[in-house]
Every structure is written in structure tokens, then in C-alpha cells.
Amino acid sequence: MKYKIDADALKFYALTMTENLKDRHSPDVMESWARLQRASGAVLSRVEVHLKAEGFPPLGWYDVLLELRRAGGVGLRPVDIEKRMLLAQYNVSRLIERLVAASYVDKRRAPDDGRGVMVCLRPEGEALLEKMWPVYREAVEVEFAAHLDEEEAETLWKLLGKLLP
Amino acid sequence: MKYKIDADALKFYALTMTENLKDRHSPDVMESWARLQRASGAVLSRVEVHLKAEGFPPLGWYDVLLELRRAGGVGLRPVDIEKRMLLAQYNVSRLIERLVAASYVDKRRAPDDGRGVMVCLRPEGEALLEKMWPVYREAVEVEFAAHLDEEEAETLWKLLGKLLP
DNA sequence: TTTAAGTAGATGCAGATGCATTGAAATACA
DNA sequence: TGTATTTCAATGCATCTGCATCTACTTAAA
Numbered sequence: 390m391k392y393k394i395d396a397d398a399l400k401f402y403a404l405t406m407t408e409n410l411k412d413r414h415s416p417d418v419m420e421s422w423a424r425l426q427r428a429s430g431a432v433l434s435r436v437e438v439h440l441k442a443e444g445f446p447p448l449g450w451y452d453v454l455l456e457l458r459r460a461g462g463v464g465l466r467p468v469d470i471e472k473r474m475l476l477a478q479y480n481v482s483r484l485i486e487r488l489v490a491a492s493y494v495d496k497r498r499a500p501d502d503g504r505g506v507m508v509c510l511r512p513e514g515e516a517l518l519e520k521m522w523p524v525y526r527e528a529v530e531v532e533f534a535a536h537l538d539e540e541e542a543e544t545l546w547k548l549l550g551k552l553l554p
Numbered sequence: 555m556k557y558k559i560d561a562d563a564l565k566f567y568a569l570t571m572t573e574n575l576k577d578r579h580s581p582d583v584m585e586s587w588a589r590l591q592r593a594s595g596a597v598l599s600r601v602e603v604h605l606k607a608e609g610f611p612p613l614g615w616y617d618v619l620l621e622l623r624r625a626g627g628v629g630l631r632p633v634d635i636e637k638r639m640l641l642a643q644y645n646v647s648r649l650i651e652r653l654v655a656a657s658y659v660d661k662r663r664a665p666d667d668g669r670g671v672m673v674c675l676r677p678e679g680e681a682l683l684e685k686m687w688p689v690y691r692e693a694v695e696v697e698f699a700a701h702l703d704e705e706e707a708e709t710l711w712k713l714l715g716k717l718l719p
Numbered sequence: 720t721t722t723a724a725g726t727a728g729a730t731g732c733a734g735a736t737g738c739a740t741t742g743a744a745a746t747a748c749a
Numbered sequence: 750t751g752t753a754t755t756t757c758a759a760t761g762c763a764t765c766t767g768c769a770t771c772t773a774c775t776t777a778a779a
Contacts, residue, residue: 418699419691421711422597425698428714429594431640432587468727475596480766482729487765504727504774526584533590534583536716546586548710549593551701633757645736647759652735669744669757725776736765746755 432532439528445521446491449474449484454493454518457510464509466499475554493517597697604693610686611656614639614649619658619683622675629674631664640719658682 416424437448445451456473457465471481485508488494493514499505537545581589602613610616621638622630636646650673653659658679664670702710 416708416711418702418704418707419694421702421707421714422694422698424711424714424718425594426598427640428717429590431719432717433591434640466727475592475599477767478728479730479768482727483765486729499727502727502775504772506728529584529587533587533717537583537586537713539583541713541716542583542586543581544709545713546581546589548702548706548713549586549589551706552593552597552698553589554596631757642737643758644738644760647757648735651759664757667745667757669742671758721779723776723778725774727774728772730769730771732768734765734767736763738763739761741760742758744755744757746753748753749751 435532436525436528439524439532440521443524445524446517448525450488450493451518451521451525453484453488454510454514457494457508458515458518462509464495464497464507466505467508468505470508488514600697601690601693604689604697605686608689610689611682613690615653615658616683616686616690618649618653619675619679622659622673623680623683627674629660629662629672631667631670632673633670635673653679 433448440446440448440451452474453470456470460469467481467485468478470476470485471478474481476484485494485496488508489496491513493511495509495511497507497509499507534542598613605611605613605616617639618635621635625634632643632646632650635641635650636643639646641649650659650661653673654661658676660674660676662672662674664672699707
């Protein structure tokens with residue numbers, strides 16, 4: 390094998406050494422924390438770019454519609470959406486407002502509670518889910534899954550589970 | 555932030571986690587993805603609650619000031635802050651605007667580039683870092699670190715590294 | 720039953736974010 | 750050199766979020 394020393398090689402060497410040092414260095418917990426925020430934010434925004442590029446609404450819309458589909462015909466109370474998605478009450482209220490305006494869901498009076506409403510998926514919402522799914526899936530594949538093997542994804546899943554309430 | 559935690563949400567998650575464990579179901583990549591978003595959002599909002607409770611500004615302010623301190627006296631270009639923190643350009647621009655208004659940083663003309671500015675930490679900013687640090691550290695300890703041991707935190711750090719650009 | 724306390728959901732307002740665009744300066748390039 | 754392209758940063762505008770509060774209804778308690 391032949392080695393050639395030039396500026397680029399030196400630069401590469403310096404970089405790898407730095408990387409090696411970084412690897413040996415055990416990151417403190419603040420670095421893990423910071424990276425959790427950076428990485429999840431970065432990947433989310435990249436996934437959202439895919440959706441926007443195809444003219445789709447934000448991911449939050451998809452998530453709500455998906456919960457509604459899982460819930461079946463009776464729909465969900467806003468307060469349930471709030472708990473499942475860990476959203477603030479006023480955000481749920483306004484997200485639903487937008488979904489109603491866009492005709493993706495219906496809002497009905499809750500049968501057993503005069504204060505509440507039931508939010509139900511409309512066929513238009515179901516159709517949106519269908520149309521968004523392949524794009525969403527592909528985006529997550531490219532921006533997230535492609536960087537992890539099966540086992541890593543599962544490890545990540547387990548570790549993140551420890552952080553959930 | 556848009557995540558809000560309460561006792562019922564906690565119960566809901568405890569239940570779903572238990573079920574998942576019972577099922578011994580190997581999560582697909584979408585579940586890892588979803589959990590990344592849920593968990594990081596949930597923990598972030600809980601950490602922010604600590605800061606707000608003590609009357610401190612949002613975490614983003616701290617992060618920028620910290621980068622500026624690391625950069626030393628010469629300061630940083632907005633475009634560098636943008637890259638380090640993975641923020642959108644207009645968000646950096648406006649965050650700096652707020653930090654200037656709050657007297658935590660200075661904005662000077664960049665010496666070697668007529669288009670640019672240098673953002674420099676002021677003593678007031680340094681003081682804010684000092685005051686926020688114990689609260690921030692404690693918040694991350696309680697809401698994040700307490701749920702992971704040393705090795706788990708490092709594994710998480712490594713896995714998340716694969717997702718960074 | 721009457722009153723008090725709690726819960727579901729909406730909303731006014733202020734502040735933050737996203738998008739598109741602008742102006743100015745640097746760089747590329749013919 | 751002169752023109753085209755790219756980069757840095759700011760901003761007008763619309764939308765979204767966070768906070769506090771409000772109304773309406775339910776539940777608990779006397």
C-alpha cells in the first residue's frame with residue numbers, strides 16, 4: 390500500500406484523530422440531552438420539508454387524523470387527543486379548529502357530557518391519511534431509518550421509553 | 555413548547571408501555587421515530603417548566619449565550635450560530651434581536667465581511683448563564699438524567715449522533 | 720338542594736415561527 | 750473587467766403558540 394501525504398490527507402488525519410478522541414471521551418449527560426434536542430429537531434424539520442414539498446399540511450395534522458382513525462367511528466374527545474399526543478389544551482383546540490375548517494374532521498356534541506365534543510374523522514381526512522402515508526413513510530425512511538439498523542432503532546426506542554412520563 | 559404533562563397522561567403512557575412490554579412486540583421504525591418526537595418534546599417542555607418557574611427566559615436563549623461564551627471575546631456570526639444550533643436563518647436573526655433588546659449580547663459589524671455582523675456576549679449575558687446554570691442543570695437531572703444510567707446516556711448519545719447531519 | 724370545586728373547551732392578546740422576499744456584499748466566471 | 754451567482758442578514762406578512770381567562774357543564778360536599 391502506498392501512502393501519500395498532502396494537505397487533504399493531513400486534514401483527514403486531524404479530523405479522524407479528533408473523532409477518535411471524541412469517541413474515547415465519555416459524553417456527560419448534558420451532551421446526551423443537548424443531542425436529543427438537536428437530533429430530534431433536525432430530523433423533524435427535514436421530514437416536514439418532504440411533506441411540504443408535496444403540498445401536505447404539517448405532521449401534527451397527520452398525527453391527529455391517525456389517532457382519530459385508530460379510535461374508529463365514535464371519534465375522540467379533544468381531551469383524549471391532548472393526552473395521547475402530549476399537546477397543550479389550547480393547541481388541540483386550535484388544531485381541531487383548523488382541521489374542521491379544512492373539512493378533514495367533524496365536531497359533534499358529546500352524548501354523555503354537555504361540556505364536551507366528539508371529534509370524528511371525515512372521509513376527506515381518511516383520504517388525506519392515505520395520500521400522505523407514502524410520502525411520510527419515505528421521508529422517515531430517508532431522514533431517520535436509513536441512519537440506523539434494526540437493532541439500533543429498537544435500542545433507541547427502549548431508551549426513549551425511559552424518558553416518557 | 556407544545557407538550558404538557560399531567561397525571562392522566564402519565565397513566566396513559568404507563569399503560570401503553572406495559573402493554574408493549576407484555577406483547578414483546580418489536581417496534582418498527584415508525585414507532586422509534588414517533589417516540590423520538592414524543593419523548594424529546596415531552597422532556598423539553600418539562601425542562602422549560604423549571605426555567606419558567608424561576609422566571610428565566612426560554613432554553614434557546616441559554617443555548618445561544620453558551621455558544622457565544624465558548625466562542626470567546628470575538629463572538630460569533632449569526633450564520634455560525636445557525637449551523638451550530640441547527641436553527642433557521644430567520645429564527646437566529648430574531649433571537650439575536652431579542653437578546654440585543656434584553657442587553658445580553660452586542661451586535662457589531664463584522665471586520666472582514668461587509669455583509670455580516672458579529673454577535674458578542676455582554677457581561678449581563680454571562681451573568682444570566684451563571685444564574686440559569688444551576689436551575690437548568692437540576693432540571694435536566696430530574697427530567698432526563700434520572701431516567702438513564704451513565705451507559706444508557708452514552709448509548710443514546712451515540713445513536714442520536716447517527717441522526718445528525 | 721344549594722353551594723363550592725373541578726373539568727372541558729374556546730378565545731383575546733402578545734409573542735414566536737415559517738415563508739417569501741429584499742438589499743447589500745462577496746465570489747465566480749466569461 | 751463587468752456580469753451573474755451566491756451568501757449574509759433583515760423583515761413584512763400570515764400563521765401558530767403560550768398564557769390567562771371565560772363560559773358552560775359536571776361532580777363533590779354541606
